[in-house]
Amino acid sequence: MSRQHVSHNDLVHFAETKVNLPSDKAKEYRAQADRLGEKLKSYLKEHPDFTLKEILLSGSLAKRTALRSLNDIDVACYISGVDAPHQINELLEYLADRLRTAFPNFSPEQVKPQTYSVTVSFRGSGLDVDVVPILYDNDPKGYGNLVSQDDGSFLKTSIPLHIEFASKRKKSQEPHFAQVVRLVKFWAKRMKQQDENFRFKSFMIEMILAKLCDEGVDFSDYPEALQHFFTYVAKSNLEEIIFFDDYYDPKKIGKFTDRVQIIDPINEKNNVGKLYTSVNVDSIVEAALEAGDAIDSALLAPTKQETVHYWQKVFGPSFQLKGN
Template sequence: MKLSDKDLQFFIKKIKLQPESMGKYRDQVNNLKDKLNKKIAEDDRHGLKVTKYLISGSWKKHTILRPSGDHPIDIDLVLFVGGDENIHNDIGKLFDFIVEYLEEIYPQKDISKDVDAEGNTKSVTIYFSGSGLSVDIVPVVPLTTPENYVWQPSRHGNGKKYITSISKQLSFSLERRQQNPSYTSIVRAIKWWRNYNELKPTDDEPGLSSFTIELIVAYLDINKGIETNIEEGIIRFFQFISTEGIPEIVFEDSIQSIPSTYDSPIYIADNTNKENNVVKRMTDDRWSEIIEVAEEAFDTLNFAQARNNEGDTIQEWKSIFGPSFNIK
């Protein structure tokens, strides 16, 4: 039997960050914002300085999941750094400044700094032990042209950087939500499936990032028609992923072009810059694994639609999304 949007919204509400839980996180985020606003307003130093900030990631895009097991709540905080037009050529200096800046705001906290094997900084994190909230710090350097674009260091270390637009990523997400009221529900369900099947990227292994999932769902809406039915949107995602030789995914109004050659088995472009492959780390073996798991999900959910009673249908869905799946 087919499941209605009402049925699936019961599950979506279970896996999303609950309103009653958001308060404690929001309070900490607002406190951090207050500290940043005060620091930015009072900071009269010469040279490097933070000029503004943005909250981004799943929190801002309304696709955040409730914390579970190895998947805590994390929020991306983008810090715009000015005062040295050449700082993007010295990423180590940029991160050292960010750590020092945050220690001035939170002298009582240990600011976590993760580095790669060569000593390049991969990430800087503020961790709130009381709630388990992690705030991932993303330093960026604004560019004069293109307008609203920035240099951003790679989150995988290696000393590399790329050009993107945080504001355009956020406006793109907002447009998707406005055009499809089921967009965030479809994305959340697929992110839960990814976590349950251990397909999330790690330091050691590539996978399906939240941004990758959001872009694929958006690409399908734009190119195959907006799908507001949650069940059909989920199934369409699995069908697309499990298809051999999926097309290069690019978006209009983004700058640059896809490189003539690349090493990854697929290419999914950042919606603001075609040069940025968000699955650049993907290997043939890992992608084959993802295809296999997605194909199983596609076949199972199609079979679930053919089952004659609710109990059997739910069991099929549980085999894909885990024992927490239910509709009542």
């Protein structure tokens, strides 16, 4: 493949300037989440029977795959105690009330229950932290029942194991795995901006890329890595079951009849693609085909102008070469 006009290094520059959350911002945001956790630890020293036990950074910021457009932080709050309610709205009010108790410097207006989480707003930075409750009983691997952001159901999960799973793939191809994840997430975000009905959640993207990584796909050349992703989506039509054996025996995977079957790497009974219909899949496959065709055309284009034009079909007008 030709790299005469747009090379791997040009994609690196694009990622650093337009896609990735800047390192200073990432550090600031992590520090904000850490302060919440430290405040809770301090409160627990004086109130050891308090039912909020730990706050852990989660989501893309924890996995270091956040995009520049990140405007809030996801954290998980581990809750113990038999008196914790199991009705979602009651649990969120319960969590909000105890967050206000643990953090008395926050006004009531800064701690607000949402549909499936509680938002803590920092006045100084203007940053919002979305706190998702996890009911747990001191499991050593961090397993507990999370309130699903998809439908509000309780879902067995482990924040530490999810972060460990992602870290293993990142370390196998540092820094390329995380960067390709960000590039594909950026593409998907653009597709959503163009079509409000387009759905392709980041966790599913990460699982597909983790599968390709485990199968030996080299992520160090970004045009090639992106093409591998789009080719897989187009050829598989998302009909292949995706699963991992890091934390469970694949023989224990549940029986699913859903159109898309991408199994949670730390919970063999959870299909993260269960809500995706054939219409959703058709949109994803069509978009992947178009992106793959655009990359092929970019790599064969005779001029710099044409090459940039085709890459903009993938990433939008923000894609520019250094110095332009």
